[in-house]
Amino acid sequence: MTSACPACSTATIAQRAAIQAGPPDIVLSLPSIHCAACIASVERALRALPGVEVARVNLSLKRVSIHASTATTDDVTSALAAIGFKAHPLDMAVLDSRQDSVGRGLMTRMAVAGFAMMNVMLLSVAVWSGAAGATRELFHLISAMISLPAVLYCGQPFFSNAWSALRVSRLNMDVPISLAILMAAGMSLYEVLNGGEHAYFDAALSLTFFLLIGRFLDHRARASAHSAAKELAALEVQSAQRLQNGEVTTVPVGALAVGDRLLIPAGVRVPVDGTLDSAKALSDKSFITGESAAALLVHGDAVQAGEINLGAPFEMTASAVGEDTALRRVATLVEMAENSRSRYTNLADRAARIYAPAVHLLAMLAFAGWVWATGDVRLALNIAVAVLIITCPCALGLAVPAVATAAIARLYSLGFLVKSGTALERIAEVDLAVFDKTGTLTLTTSARQLSHMTNQQISVAKALAQASNHPVSRALLGVLPAGSPAVLTDIQEVQGCGMQALRATQVVRMGRGAWLGATFDGPGLQIGTGPAIPLPMAEVLRPGVDAALAGLRKQGITPCILSGDRQGAVQRIALQLGIEDMQAEVTAAEKYAYLVDLQASGHCVLMVGDGLNDTAALAAAHASVAPSSALDASRNAADVVLLRDSLADFPRLVLIARAAMRLSKQNFAIAAAYNAIAVPVALMGYATPLIAAIAMSLSSITVLANAMRVRRAA
C-alpha cells in the first residue's frame, strides 16, 4: 500500500493514534489462538466489524485488545464465535499491567549497563596495557563520568532490595551486591581524584550487567505466570438478566442483590448462587465439580455461580452474590494457597543466607588485618573492596536463573510450558503425584466400543445425536462410524432424560438407562419396544498414561487419584492403572484440605488437574501441572502447562527438573571454586582490576556454559 491514497493514509494515522491512545476499550481472552493464521483471521474479522477502530492480538498473552467507537463486547464476542474463536471478556480493572513495566525497567537498565560496560572496558584496556601519567588519569576520569551515573541508575533494583532487607535487619544476596557495587564505584572515584593507580569502574559495571542478566531471566520466567486468582475474577460473567415485574433488564453482575430473580438463557453461565424457580433445569456442573454427566435440577434445588445452563432458559432467585458466591470462595482459596507457597525459599536465597554474612566478615577481616599490619587505611580499604568484588555473587546470581531458563527451553520443546522460575526446584523435590481423573488421566471424547451395535442402531443413534446439543450426544457423534443417519420425524428433547423421535411409526429413544427402563445407568438406545442397549461411554485413558506412571514410579514417586467423579468410575480407572491410593467424590475445598494434610505430613506433592475444583489444590501443592485443555483458571494456578495430549513425556519433566537442580548446585560449586582461588589472591593484596575482571567474567561464563548442559539431560 502506498500513501498516494489520502483516505488510506488518514486511516493509518487514525489507527496509529488509537494505538497510542492508551488503554483499549475491550480486552478479550482468546484461549484457543496459537498461530499466525489465528492472528490473521481474528484481526481481519474484527476490522470488518463496524464500530471497531483497531484490534491487536497479543499471542504471548492470548488476548486481543480492541479500540472500539460503537461496537460492544457482545458484538465482538459473537463476531469471534462466528469464526470459531471462543472469547472471554476480561475486566481490565482486575488485571493490572504492572508486571510488564518491571520487565521493561530491567531491560532498559540492562541496556544502559551493557553500554556503559563496553565503553569503560575499552578505556580500561588502554590502562591495563600500560597507559601512565596524564593519559591514565584522563581515561580514569572519562570512565568515572560514564560509570557513576550508570551504576546509580542500573543498580537501583539491587539497592532497593538490599535496603528493604536491611530495614527489617535481615541479609539477602542484594546486600553484598549493593555493597560491592557502591564501594567499588566510591573507592575508584576517590582513587581517581587522588591520582591513584587502580580504578574498579569496569568491575562495578560488569557486576551490575551480569547480575541484571540474571535478574531479567528470573523475571521473564515469573512474568509469564499471571496470578490465577486475578484471571479467575476477570473471567467471571459480567452481566445478568434481572426479572422485575415481568420485565427483563440486563444489569451488571455487581448490581445484583440477594433475593433478585434472574433469567438464565440457554448456554449461559450462572452469575450468582441461588435456588431454581423453574420446574426443571439441566445444568453442566463440570466447571465446578469435574463430573462429566449433566445434572438434572428440580424446583428449589441450589444453583451455583459458574454452572452452565444446558437446557431451556430457567429462572432463579439469587441467594448469594459477589464475594459470597462459591466461585469467589474458590478464588479466595487459591489466593490463600498461593500465599502459602510464596513462602517457599528458593535455592538462591538459601545460598545467600550462608553466603552474605561470610562475604561481609571476610572483607571486614581483610580491612582490619591490613590496617593492623601496615597502618595504611587507604591500602586496607582498597584490598577490602577487591575482596568484595571478587567474592560478589555474580556467578551465584546467574547460576540458578541460567539453568532454569535453559531447562525451561528444553521442556518447552517437549511440550511443557513452565510458568514459574522456582517450579523446577519444587518439582525436583516431589515424592507423591496426585492426579485428577476426568480430563487429566482420561479423555472423554475418544473412540468407544461400538462393535455390539447393528447398522440400523447406529444410524438411529446418529440421527438422534445430531438433533441434540447435549455434550454426551456431541461426544457420541464424534465416534459413530460414517454413514447416513436414519430418517426420523417428530424429534423432541425430553428434558433431563434424553431424545425421543418417530421412525416411521416406531418410537425410538436415546437417553438415560433408567428412563429407558434398562438396568444400566449410563446412556442407552431403544428402538420400538425392544430392549434398550447400552451406548458404552467408557472414559478412555489419555495416551501415554501407563508410560508416565511407570516412569514416575521408577523415580520413586507414588501416583494417586483425587477425583470429584463418582466412586465407581474412579475405582475402575484406578484398578486399570494399578493405582492403590484413590479418593472419589471430593469437593474443591476437600481437595485443598487433602493436599494441605499430605504436605503437613512431610510429603512434597505434585498435583495434576484441570477443573475449577482442582484450582485451589493446584495452587496449594508443592508443584502443579495442568493439561492445556484445562480451564484458564487452573492453567494459571498450575506451575506447568502440558501442551500435548500425551502424558508419555511426563516423567521427563521430573528428570529434567532434577538434572537442573544438580546443575545449579554444580554451578554453585564452580563459583565457590573460583572464589577459593581468587579470594586468597585478593586478601594478599595482589588483586588488580585486571585480575578482578578476568576472574569475574571467567566464572560467569563457565557458569553459563555449564547451564547449557541441561539441554542434553533426559
Next chain:
Amino acid sequence: MNVLLILIPVSIILGGLGLCAFLWTIRSGQYDDAEGAAARLLLDDDDPGGPDDGAR
C-alpha cells in the same frame, strides 16, 4: 595522543546511538509480544488495513 580527544567522544556517541535505538524499541513495546511478532512474519503483507500498514 590528541587524536584521542576526537576518537573517544566519537566512540561514545556511536555507542550512545545504539543505546538510544534499543531504548526506543523497548518504549514502543516491541518486546511485549515476542511470540506474536514471530508469527506475524508469516502473515500476508498485502492484507489491506493490516496493523503494520502504517510502516509503509
